[in-house]
Amino acid sequence: xxxxxxxxxxxxxxxxxxxxxxxxxxxxxxxxxxxxxxxxxxxxxxxxxxxxxxxxxxxxxxxxxxxxxxxxxxxxxxxxxxxxxxxxxxxxxxxxxxxxxxxxxxxxxxxxxxxxxxxxxxxxxxxxxxxxxxxxxxxxxxxxxxxxxxxxxxxxxxxxxxxxxxxxxxxxxxxxxxxxxxxxxxxxxxxxxxxxxxxxxxxxxxxxxxxxxxxxxxxxxxxxxxxxxxxxxxxxxxxxxxxxxxxxxxxxxxxxxxxxxxxxxxxxxxxxxxxxxxxxxxxxxxxxxxxxxxxxxxxxxxxxx
Numbered sequence: 001x002x003x004x005x006x007x008x009x010x011x012x013x014x015x016x017x018x019x020x021x022x023x024x025x026x027x028x029x030x031x032x033x034x035x036x037x038x039x040x041x042x043x044x045x046x047x048x049x050x051x052x053x054x055x056x057x058x059x060x061x062x063x064x065x066x067x068x069x070x071x072x073x074x075x076x077x078x079x080x081x082x083x084x085x086x087x088x089x090x091x092x093x094x095x096x097x098x099x100x101x102x103x104x105x106x107x108x109x110x111x112x113x114x115x116x117x118x119x120x121x122x123x124x125x126x127x128x129x130x131x132x133x134x135x136x137x138x139x140x141x142x143x144x145x146x147x148x149x150x151x152x153x154x155x156x157x158x159x160x161x162x163x164x165x166x167x168x169x170x171x172x173x174x175x176x177x178x179x180x181x182x183x184x185x186x187x188x189x190x191x192x193x194x195x196x197x198x199x200x201x202x203x204x205x206x207x208x209x210x211x212x213x214x215x216x217x218x219x220x221x222x223x224x225x226x227x228x229x230x231x232x233x234x235x236x237x238x239x240x241x242x243x244x245x246x247x248x249x250x251x252x253x254x255x256x257x258x259x260x261x262x263x264x265x266x267x268x269x270x271x272x273x274x275x276x277x278x279x280x281x282x283x284x285x286x287x288x289x290x291x292x293x294x295x296x297x298x299x300x301x302x303x304x305x
Contacts, residue, residue: 006090007039007105009138011203034193034204037105037134039088045115045126046152047252051296053130054254055304056110057183058294059084059211067251067301071294073214081210083109083185084304088132089144104142107135109209112184115256117157117244119177125157126246133187136205137198150300153252161247166261166281167240168229170222177271179220181244181256183292186212216292218242218261218281223274230277234263242281255295260284 012034015027022028043049051069055061059074061084074080085107092100113130163170170176192206199205222230232238239262247253265280285291 003040003042005040005042006101007037007088007108007132007134008090008103009105009134009136010036010038012036032202035136035138035200036189037108037136037138039105039108039132039134040129041132042127042129044123045128045155045246045254047155047248047254047296047298048150048152048300049128050155050254051298051300051303053110053113053128054294054296056084056086057113057130057185058292059304061304063301063303063305067298069294069296069298069303071296072290073292074211075290076211083187083209083211085109085135085209086304087144088134089142089146091146094146102140102142102144104139104144105134106137106139107206107209108132109134109187110185111187112182114180114182116180117160117178119157123154123156126155133189133209135192135198135207135209136203137200153248153250153298155246155248155252155254157246159246159248160244162243162245162255164241164243165218165220166233166238166242166263173225175223175225177221177223177276179218179244182215182217182219184215186215188212216258216283218258218283219279220281221269221271221276221278223271223276224268228277230263230266230279234266234279237262239284242283251297251299253295253297257293257295258283258291259286259289259293260291 013030054071060072062070088105088108090103094102111131116127197207242258242261245255264282267278269278
């Protein structure tokens with residue numbers, strides 16, 4: 001990962017400072033209340049982290065023998081509202097004489113993620129950031145062996161093979177500047193605490209990790225030309241499909257397919273001296289395919305199983 005971030009439990013306590021009957025305002029007691037485990041994972045885009053994040057964020061996963069994952073949002077009518085959970089191990093000098101940390105955060109779910117695509121060289125031109133939330137349960141001195149580091153395959157912007165937004169091919173016209181796709185499960189953190197939700201070390205923990213009202217957005221920038229179709233499509237309410245695919249070859253790719261989209265807003269901006277449009281595109285539900293189908297091809301098996 002490209003930033004230092006450890007999934008470490010936050011132990012929440014409340015004190016009796018404002019209680020009546022103590023004669024003064026000074027704290028006499030601290031009361032354990034709850035445990036929270038937030039974690040943000042930020043990294044440049046690879047086939048491996050894309051498959052993992054998309055699978056846990058959307059929740060409905062089909063794996064083929066060719067290590068192709070077809071991932072869609074959970075159907076709440078048939079698959080429920082609880083998100084798939086996993087255990088994330090944090091280790092610093094694990095299982096050595098100088099061990100600093102060996103902690104397993106149990107019951108971690110992906111609350112959402114963002115994919116950013118931008119021009120320019122370097123690892124930063126494709127980035128994936130995911131936000132995770134734990135039920136609060138953890139094991140210190142986990143004893144879980146962290147596997148050896150695997151070689152990840154970067155999915156850089158130069159490997160994009162398809163960039164069609166609302167029916168317009170932006171690879172062919174070479175006018176795309178940058179874009180960001182966001183997906184959120186909008187978990188209500190407090191709703192996981194209820195009668196019988198559980199405790200650890202006298203702290204309440206969450207007994208369910210339910211999604212809220214899920215949202216998606218696509219915000220992007222494109223250089224304007226005299227025949228640019230974005231404003232006309234916005235005014236006319238023209239809809240179309242959107243496909244974004246990056247393919248590094250050798251069985252490593254990431255694809256977002258949104259079968260029905262319409263532009264919501266458009267504003268004029270400057271992009272390094274060129275006149276550009278900043279467009280926000282709404283992603284609509286499709287009766288047969290849903291709002292989003294993600295296809296991830298990588299070399300790891302058993303993701304989200």
